[in-house]
Amino acid sequence: MGETDAGEGERAAHVPVMLERIAEVLRPALEVPGAVVVDGTLGLGGHAEALLRAHPALRLVGIDRDTTALDRSRARLAPYADRVHFAHAEYDAVPGVLDGLDIPEVQGVLLDLGVSSPQLDEAGRGFAYSYDAPLDMRMDRTQALTAAEVVNAYPAADLARILRDYGEERFAGRIAQAIVRERARTAIDSTRRLAELVREAIPAATRRTGGNPAKRTFQALRIEVNGELSILERALPAAIDRLAVGGRIAVLSYHSLEDRMAKRALTALATDTTPPDLPVPLPDRQPELRLLTRGGEVPGDQESERNPRAASARLRAAERTRRR
Template identity: 80%
Template sequence: MGDIADEAGAAHVPVMLDRIVDLLSPALSAPGAVLVDGTLGLGGHAHALLAANPGARLVGIDRDTTALDRSRRRLAAFADRTEFVHAEYDAVPRVLDDLGIAEAQAVLLDLGVSSPQLDEAERGFAYSYDAPLDMRMDRTQERTAFDVVNTYPAAALTRILREYGEERFAGRIAQAIVRERAAAPLDSTRRLADLVRDAIPAATRRTGGHPAKRAFQALRIEVNAELGILERTLPAAVDRLAVGGRIAVLSYHSLEDRMTKRALAALATDTTPPDLPVPLPDRSPELRLLTRGAELPGDDENERNPRAASARLRAAERVRRP
C-alpha cells in the first residue's frame, strides 16, 4: 500500500522504501529467512526486500484479490521464493501454520488504502470520481459503504465520522445523510461528497483540502474494519517473530499510529516491579525499538508523492522470547 501509480497502473517507489529496506534487511540476510508482508499491495516493498536479500522468502498476504494478481506478476522473477495468500492481515498465524512456518524473520504492515484502489473509480474509495459507494478492499466481503451510509443510525454514523475521520462536523454530516437517504438511498460517491461539502460551514471548506476527505476515510475504515484487524494483528505478528526478527509498521492515521505505538512500547518495557533491586530476566523487554518515536517521510518524498505526507513509520526487533 502507499504505492505511487502512474496512469497505466505501473507501480513506482512505495512510501519510505529505502528506510524500510534498511530496517528489515538485517533480519533477512540469512538463507531461508521469511518476510511476511501482510499488506502486499502492488508488491513494491516486497520487490525491493527480495532483491536486496537473495536468500529471503516472501509470504505475501492481501485482502484484495486484484492486488494479489498484480503483485504476482510484478514479483514473477522471484517465483521460486514467494507465496501469495488471499487473507486479512490478522490471519498471519494461520497463514504461517498452513505453510508450515514456525517463525518469521521480518513482518511488514503498510496500512491504509493503496493507490490503485484510490485511482480505480469503480472501487468507490475516492471523492474525486463518481462511482458506486463500495470501498471494499476485499471485494468478496458483503458489507459496502452503501450499507453503512444507508442503514447505520445517526448516532453510529456520528461516532464513526468523529473517531475514524476526526471530523469536527460529524453530527451535522450524519444528520444530513439521514435526511437525504429518507428521500432516496445514497448510492454514489459524488452525491455523498456533495452532501458532506454542503453540511460543512462554508468558512471551514476553504482550508484543509477536500471537505469530504475525512468522511470518506472514516467510512473506508468502518467498511474494512481496519482498526479491529490491526488491533488483533500487532500482538499476533510480534508473537511469530523469531529472536532477532524485525517488524515495521507504516500508518497513515493517528489512531493506527497510536495503536502501533502502544503495542510495541508495551513489549519494549521492563516490567520488573520497581521495589526489586535488580531487573528480573523474565520481565526484561521482549522488543527493542528501532525508531525514535514515529519516523516521517522526507520533504523530497512528500513532494514526489503527496499521499506519503501522512505516513508514520515505527519498527522494533525481538530481543528475547517470553
C-alpha cells in the same frame, strides 16, 4: 499497500513509500540464512520486490485481502515465484497462514497500512471523492458490507460515532443528520452525492480551508467497511508473536489512529515491567522488543513532494530481543 503515484503518463509508476528506510530497518534480520519475511499487506508488491531482489535467498509470504492486488503482485513477482507464497487473507491471519506453510517463526514482518493507489485510482472502487462511483470502498470485494450499506442503513448515532472516532471529524453529528435526512428522501448510492452532502453540512468558513471537506468522512467510512482498526489491533500482537529472536517488524501507517495503535503495541513490549520497588530487574519482566525508530519516522521532504500520498506516512519498527 501505500504505493503512491509518482507522476503522470499512460500508467503512472507506483512507488513504495519509504522503501529505502524499510529495507535498511529489515536488512539485518533478512540476512540470516533461511530467512522468511511476511508482507502482510502486499499491494502491488513494490516493497516485496525490493526485498527479494536485495536478498537472493529470502523467502516471502505475501498476504492481501484484495484479489486484484494479489493478481498484480503475482505478475510483478513472477521472477521470484519459487521464493514467494501468496495468500488471500486479512493481515491478522498471519498465524494461520504461517501454520499452513509449516513456518513456525519468521525473521521479518512488514505491515504497510491504509489504502493503495490502485484502490484510490480505480473509480469503480468507490474509495475516492474525486471520482463519481458507486459507494463501495471494499478492499476485499468478496465481502458483503459496502459503504452504501453503512451510509444508508446505520443509525444516525452510529454514523456520527464512526465519523468522529475514525475520521476525527469535528462536524460528525451535522454530517450524520444530513445523511439521514437525505436517505429518507432517496438512497445515497454515489461518491459524488455523498461528497456534496458532506460539503453542504459543514459550515462555509470551515470549507474554505483544509482541503476537500469530504476527506475525513471517506476515511472513516473506509475504516468501518474494512474493519481496519480492529484487524490491526489483532494483527500486531499476532505478527510480533511469530517473530524469531533477532527478527524485525516494520509498521507503516498513514493516519494518527493507526500510528497510535502501532506505538502502543511496540512500546508496551519494549518496556521493563519490573515493579519499581524491587532492587533488581526481573528476568521475566525484561523487554521483548527493542525499538529501532525514534518515535514515528516520516518520509523526507523530497519523497513527500514527489509522492503526495506519502506525506502522512509514519514508520515504526522494532526487533525481538527475547521470547517470553
